[in-house]
Amino acid sequence: MRAKLVAGNWKMNGSLAGNQALLNAALPALASVRGADFAVCVPFPYLAQVQQALRGQKVALGAQDVCQFEGGAYTGGVSAAMVAEFGCRYAIVGHSERRSVFGDTDEVVAEKFAAVMQHGMTPILCVGETLAEREGGVTETVVARQLEAIVKRSGIAALGKSVIAYEPVWAIGTGRTATPEQAQAVHAYLRTRVAAVDPRLADQVPILYGGSVKAGNAAQLFAMADVDGGLIGGASLVADEFIAICRAAAGAKDKVTI
Numbered sequence: 001m002r003a004k005l006v007a008g009n010w011k012m013n014g015s016l017a018g019n020q021a022l023l024n025a026a027l028p029a030l031a032s033v034r035g036a037d038f039a040v041c042v043p044f045p046y047l048a049q050v051q052q053a054l055r056g057q058k059v060a061l062g063a064q065d066v067c068q069f070e071g072g073a074y075t076g077g078v079s080a081a082m083v084a085e086f087g088c089r090y091a092i093v094g095h096s097e098r099r100s101v102f103g104d105t106d107e108v109v110a111e112k113f114a115a116v117m118q119h120g121m122t123p124i125l126c127v128g129e130t131l132a133e134r135e136g137g138v139t140e141t142v143v144a145r146q147l148e149a150i151v152k153r154s155g156i157a158a159l160g161k162s163v164i165a166y167e168p169v170w171a172i173g174t175g176r177t178a179t180p181e182q183a184q185a186v187h188a189y190l191r192t193r194v195a196a197v198d199p200r201l202a203d204q205v206p207i208l209y210g211g212s213v214k215a216g217n218a219a220q221l222f223a224m225a226d227v228d229g230g231l232i233g234g235a236s237l238v239a240d241e242f243i244a245i246c247r248a249a250a251g252a253k254d255k256v257t258i
């Protein structure tokens with residue numbers, strides 16, 4: 001059985017005091033939750049603070065991005081080697097905000113994915129379609145293309161050591177969650193794409209859902225057969241919401257197949 005994972009994506013939010021308060025509220029509650037893995041992906045300046053706060057806890061640390069280059073004259077860049085030094089287990093690559101606001105192409109995302117792997121961390125690869133793409137009926141084409149760029153650069157075996165996050169762009173931060181059936185359909189499609197190359201690996205790779213996951217809808221989403229947890233934005237900034245979502249993942253045992 002695939003392990004479930006809930007990863008908080010704090011995005012560009014937080015402060016030293018606010019982070020501490022959030023972790024003080026969430027960590028004691030999460031310490032006793034068995035049956036799923038948890039992580040928080042925090043802004044670069046807070047890696048050291050959160051690394052310290054997570055010592056001895058079962059919540060892992062992640063970064064939200066890395067630079068595709070190893071090092072050198074890249075003003076403002078933060079390399080995979082740097083975030084690895086702070087004990088990051090995960091780094092998100094290809095988040096739709098990076099793709100749309102900062103212009104990360106499929107090829108750049110593939111380089112970032114490779115850099116994260118090279119430094120011993122697990123990439124959380126985000127894929128997902130815009131509303132126009134969904135309405136145009138090209139959701140599968142889009143996510144397949146995003147996945148293919150990774151396989152072309154790093155090979156299918158590398159994908160097996162990653163986490164995929166399906167995040168429909170129209171559901172991110174909008175309050176408009178994909179229905180469990182919509183999520184399941186794309187998750188199953190992604191798994192089929194991987195299975196076409198390596199069935200055993202397809203069975204192992206966790207596929208998270210992201211996009212307006214809240215305490216109120218997490219359990220239904222996590223109950224779907226191919227939904228292995230969530231990548232949580234806004235709700236990961238509210239301790240009670242995040243705790244409830246983590247508990248929902250830990251309790252999502254009875255899988256629904258459609």
Ligand code: PGA
Pocket residue numbers: 009167171172173174175210211212213231232233234235
């Ligand atoms: P959201 O963000 O939960 O605020 O919709 C999810 C994400 O972008 O990872």
